[in-house]
Amino acid sequence: MLVAKSMPNLTKRVLPVLIACLAAGLCSVAAADDAASSMPETLEGHGGPVRSVAIAADNTHVLTSSFDYSAIYWLLEAQKGRELMRLEGHDAAVNDAAFVPGGDIAVTASDDGSVAVWNLDTGEMLKRFQGPGDKVLAVDVSGDGRYAASAGWDRRVRLYDLKALEEVAAFEGHRGNVNDVAFSPDGKTLYSASYDGTIHSWDVEERKPGRPIYSHGWGLNIVRALPDGKALLFGSLDGSAGVVDIESGNVLVDLAVHKGPILSADIAADAGMALVGGADGVVRVYRMADWILLHTFENPNGPIWGASLAADGTAAMLAGLDDAAFLWQISPRKSFEPPLGEFPRRFQVSSDAGPGELQFARKCSVCHTLTKDGANRAGPSLHGVFGRKAGTLEGYVYSDALKNSDIVWNEETIARLFDDGPDVVTPGSKMPVQRLKSVEDRDALIAFLKRATDPAASSVSQ
Amino acid sequence: MARMKFLCDAERCIECNACVTACKNENEIPWGINRRRVVTINDGAEGERSISVACMHCSDAPCMAVCPVDCFYQTDEGVVLHSKDLCIGCGYCFYACPFGAPQYPQVGNFGSRGKMDKCTFCAGGPEDDNSEAEFQKYGRNRLAEGKLPLCAEMCSTKALLAGDGDVVSEIYRERIVSRGFGSGAWGWGKAYPGGGS
Structure with a gap:
């Protein structure tokens, strides 16, 4: 339809x-x-x-x-x-x-x-x-x-x-x-x-x-x-x-x-x-x-x-x-040459991406990268996020809520973040509401993040 | 394939709000969100008129044009829908919509970033038709069941019409022939310029 x-x-x-x-x-x-x-x-x-x-x-x-x-x-x-x-x-x-x-x-x-x-x-x-x-x-x-x-x-x-x-x-x-x-x-x-x-x-x-x-x-x-x-x-x-x-x-x-x-x-x-x-x-x-x-x-x-x-x-x-x-x-008039390639809406992804990568591309990539370079996006880079204490990535301006948080990001805490939502797990942080109601989607995203943010592994393009 | 449209006949609306209630109930809309609302102009004065307003599923929908993540799509029946997986709650579509259709739940860390919600013409969303996931995110998919939006079905004076645009406009034309133009079908020309498909 x-x-x-x-x-x-x-x-x-x-x-x-x-x-x-x-x-x-x-x-x-x-x-x-x-x-x-x-x-x-x-x-x-x-x-x-x-x-x-x-x-x-x-x-x-x-x-x-x-x-x-x-x-x-x-x-x-x-x-x-x-x-x-x-x-x-x-x-x-x-x-x-x-x-x-x-x-x-x-x-x-x-x-x-x-x-x-x-x-x-x-x-x-x-x-x-x-x-x-x-x-x-x-x-x-x-x-x-x-x-x-x-x-x-x-x-x-x-x-x-x-x-x-x-x-x-x-x-x-x-x-x-x-x-x-x-x-x-x-x-x-x-x-x-x-x-x-x-x-x-x-x-x-x-x-x-x-x-x-x-x-x-x-x-x-x-x-x-x-x-x-x-x-x-x-x-x-x-x-x-x-x-x-x-x-x-x-x-x-x-x-x-x-x-x-x-x-x-x-x-x-x-x-x-x-x-x-x-x-x-x-x-x-x-x-x-x-x-x-x-x-x-x-x-x-x-x-x-x-x-x-x-x-x-x-x-x-x-x-x-x-x-x-x-x-x-405007004057003297000069043509504008738009950059060739994709239309500037880059969060639609092809269906051949894996389920975890699909979740990342659709729900996370607008604010986060997976590489060391945070690309000035709204949120911090997720590179090496597993094992990192919340609010500690150098160079990113965190809210007080995350600076004062005791959370260490791992499979459990990231799962909780998406189960209950950032407004519950990290109240007062800058992260907008993002919940995953499907356990399969959540687990696929976490598995993908673990692989793609591992500093020892080659980074995944976004 | 029919082109689905809404039409609100301001001469007939009696401000009963049955459309608003039907919408909230059928789609289990959370507190604080109104996909449809009734607006009254010249309240208590001469020329008072009420109109029922929601997403009009415009022919050339401005929300689609301004969305930075391209989360909108239009079905082959002309219904404008969106993906809540893609929506980032930026609010650009509210700023662009003449009908004030997009709504944002106040649940975020900074209120304005909840996922956008709006009238779906009771046509669900990108999930499988009539699946639990579709209902949770977008409400009932009555169109997939062969039914029309409940707001219009419940309208006691048939001020609010929903369905095949050709049929809806023909009903309205007959009313005009019988009674005169009156206060018109508010928003019709803006949503469907030139009777657009």
Whole structure:
């Protein structure tokens, strides 16, 4: 009865690229003094899908955040991205990261329910604001660097004073998850977009609710304040995007409708350009003066979860399902060459794998490797795990729960981990729920792990 | 092969929540998870309408497009299902679903990482049809038994229709001819653009 979804074939993936390339009059070389000339083709270093990307105002640095529980601070030089710092300390996927203007500070938001402030000189986590536990999806920072704000799935918009390192307000009013926040250009007003379909304003100085601005009906994923301070860019779950007048709440411009939810947007104020990206893999760049569509790009590898425009609008860094962020050189237009090979979803495995290897590939490999190199995945490498005391692998940032655990991993303790679940055996650890109800599956996995993680044996590819 | 679809006629829904209860009971859904819910707009005011909402098993399902581990698949009857073995609980699909269908049990060390659960159109999952493993993970596979989803079967006003999309839309068309368009079949155009298969 069931038919598996067919994988996109090579033709389907490459064709849009070829069309884009031809439409652009084939590839050309960027001028030496624009942002595009300094940007690397890719930023590779994360061990899980990249969720957000932010280019610094001077185009010299980038922040990326990922499912691998970390954010990375990159230095861009000579079309290369050098990993300056890995910001590790969140206990779950990091959904968003933003630079704080006027200082080497960054702010991140995570699935672990917290917002963290980081020193980008030292990599130290300066402060962690722990909410009630619900996902925090987005952060924004005011133009003067004084405040940060977060959008949480506890239906609240939270405001943080970055000088005092204090949470100063938790705004209530949305009837659904809050998906995005944006400061006004003068930093006095905060706007939030919610799954309840509305955009709401909040008074930063008075720290009290403003008013509902706009009701779209379908849930809203994106809100950005436009540089003139009079209008907002929004993106919705129904694929529509537009510009709404703050004063009247009227939609001023309907932008092109995407064939899937809008997932990302960015504004390059000086360049007068705005970018909108969707689950359909389509990215559109508009001229804000008249909202004329300037450029369209289709990512053959699927959705655009994160996007950041360089200040001069000549390039954008995009993030999708892959473990790397990649460059879209907008002007002069250059084609994007997707890496050939497998579609970037690598946890489906062939049926000819043994039962234990099958369990590992499907349930463990997204967060763990079997080799010495942990590949920056969300969990520690399992190489040599048998006989190892929990929380002791050098180089991995463990939770206190595991650091203080007396567990030594062996057949019995690993069996218990999958019988009762990590929430029972290692409560407070970063490991998500994973139980094996079948004794046969559990035993096959343990037998495979014992063989594949044995330092004396040759490692198994993953 | 029929293309299975849901249709909720907002002119008929009386907010009795029988669909929600039927779903929870038939599939033994744990506490805290609602695969189906009834949403009321303009509550207590003129123009009040209720709609029964769950996964619509969209033609071009956005959840399938955004899943980083490709855990979704679509059956040849158009039902969108997923593998809980592959799901990593990342929540991307909730962020992409216009109908708020994906649900996550709050059992993880960090709440948001439980395996996703959603309406299966009473069609189970990738395990063998009507096996114990399938029921444990996904609930009843009524389609394999030749039956339709219980939520729609239990609907006393037949506001919620489930079944062959052509038959469902023809029933709705007859209602419109008889009574006028009213408040419409909420979500139909979004889930099945152009009447998509």
